[in-house]
Amino acid sequence: MSTNIGRRTLLRGAVGLAAAGGVAGLLDLGRAASTDRTNTSGRLRIGYLPITDAAPLLVAHHAGLFAPGVVDDVRPVLFRSWASLAEAFVTRQVDVVHLLMPMALQLRYSLGSAVRVLGWNHTNGSALTVAPHITELGQLAGRQVAIPFWWSIHNITVQQMLRAHGLRPVIRQSASQSAGTVELVVMSPSDMIPALANGSIAAFTVADPFNAAADLRGIGRIHRFLGDVWREHACCALLVHEDLIDRNPTVVQQVSDSLVTAQLRIGTDRRAAAEALTAGYLPQPLPAVTRALTYPEPPGTIRHPQWHPQRIGYQPFPFPSFTEALALAMHDTVVDGDTRFLSRLDPATVHADLVDDRFVRTSLVRVDGTAAFGLPADLTRIEEVDPS
Template identity: 75%
Template sequence: MSALSRRALLCGCAGLVAAGGVAGLADLARAAGADRADTGGALRIGYLPITDASPLLVAHGAGTVAPGIVDSAKPVLFRSWASLAEAFLTRQVDVVHLLMPMAVQLKYGLGADIRVLGWNHTNGSALTVAPHITEPEQLAGTQVAIPFWWSIHNILVQQYLRAHGLRPVIRRGASRSDRTVELIAMSPSDMVPALANRSIAGFTVADPFNAAAGVRGVGRIHRYLGDIWRDHACCALVVHQDLLDRRPEVAQALTDGVVAAQRRIDTDRPATAKMLAGGYLPQPLPAITTALTYPKPPPVRHPEWNPQRIGFQPFPFPSFTAALVAAMPDTVVDGDTRFLSRLDPQRVHDELVDDRFVRAALNRAGGAAAVGLPDSLTRTEEIDPS
């Protein structure tokens, strides 16, 4: 990889973590083509240390994937979405959990030949703020961190801010009088320390970082993102297209194993927390347990949605993909958004997602009802940023 491409992927504002698309990244995506693919051998897992990765980690730790499908070596931990994307595009890892909007950007903005096999989870994220902040209006004139420009976190926090008369801005200082909030991209592992030293007023990210801020007493959950968009997908299971073309049986076994892991998680979440704390996630066990269970959540706007509960169902609803793609052009990002004008929200799902494998996995598991889904595998999106 060239020095330019590496800098583009890893630096804070000029690279993938901030801009989501700069000169050289399309070439990087093309360089990760079929000629560099390992068409045999076990799949290498890459992940960020967040509860979103739980299905992949449990699939590895509990052995729910058939032997020989995934590498027996420990999955590779990355600290930022940029570094995970770099490793995936350059074939250092073969299967990852990626932010759903990021998967859209990689495919259409960079031309990466990737496919979503299913959802890793639903919900599992929140907007966490400094303890003294009790109303959204208090965020005016402050900085709020997001994990990635192409993330459901960025989309939903902007919808929330606008619903409360605040205006998100980037690369400019926030003003209390103008009711602006400056958004900055930050690696999840840096968010709790930044909130503790008051360099930011809040952050929106996946757990267990929200739970960790509460356990440490440096922040409090202000709003679960699942209280804004019911059972939204945050991370999806992503592989390269050539895996589906050349080894569909491996893709099926991988999907079967992830679905089995999701069902296993739901049977005993405290036990899952112990497994994750035993070598996969660096956060303390109390934070991980809280993130998976939230025994005493704060008041929520939609209690019937159970927004505090991270969900583990794998089916990627087309209605969600369409609504997500429709929301992306209205979201401020630090990067090239021109590709969005070419997208038809009603077509992206079929081009990005291949649900054949998850449908087969659900049939083997006893049908959609086995993971709490309707037999029709359809739903209506419910979004309320107020």
């Protein structure tokens, strides 16, 4: 697949990734690009959003887990929206990123970018947060709900929930209480809490620590963790360019090893991980990040406590069953943009084309990771989804 994708192509193909990230995000990216359009350092540069999803990349950097000379000595580059992070990745400003798993499919199959998923960055870690007065989903009829990106597990899962409760998601039209419709709007995660506080939206679904922060401040209430809807789903995956794998597989293996080690470290001491994340990487306060990583008491409605849906998980193996189920679910998801690429996808074969799990398999062997992460020995599973 061609990797020569310019800014205009990316923006058109993603239906206005500009809309997904907001004007401010693209302006910030434009300023950065004007001084450093591509990474020419000879070392890999990390890009991330300031959310707990990025923890393995950030903890690996903070703890010095990357092999010498592999990753740029400068701090990972922070972006404020998925749109700006995706553009920076496709245009080679950054080389290693955590991106929404559905977005990885969009980049490869809609925009033709030769990206590959190495493994999962995390599982769970997201929730539907509602205004304090909302106690059931039916009250969202006639209101707006914010999502972080069209091709996100958040959009897919919240639409499954809405339909299961007799509501119909709509885009680019006002929601109607009498018709039982809910308008979905894309919003940068950092704008969601202020929007919920001023009443312009009735709920948002996004990664932590924004849910935890809204809950701690009394601005919102966690209605349901998305891990209670889709058990141990992958939200963000670790992405690199395909030519990096072809050109330097040794470096890719080193990156994979570092990330797996970081994931194990997070699992060993989550409070220490929260302190590391707030040491210049995440702008949110330590109490919110700590709560997001620990959630000592499961707030909100939990139908499947045995799934531990409130607990963000850090395990790297990308189950093929999830990729297949995700590709199927994307067909049923309303988005503001081009969906024609979905008709060309065979859900049963997309995993083998998109995901290269050779490196994470090797990393797991090196750390006895199947046991350490509690993974099944045969590395297979059956997807469990319950939006009711």
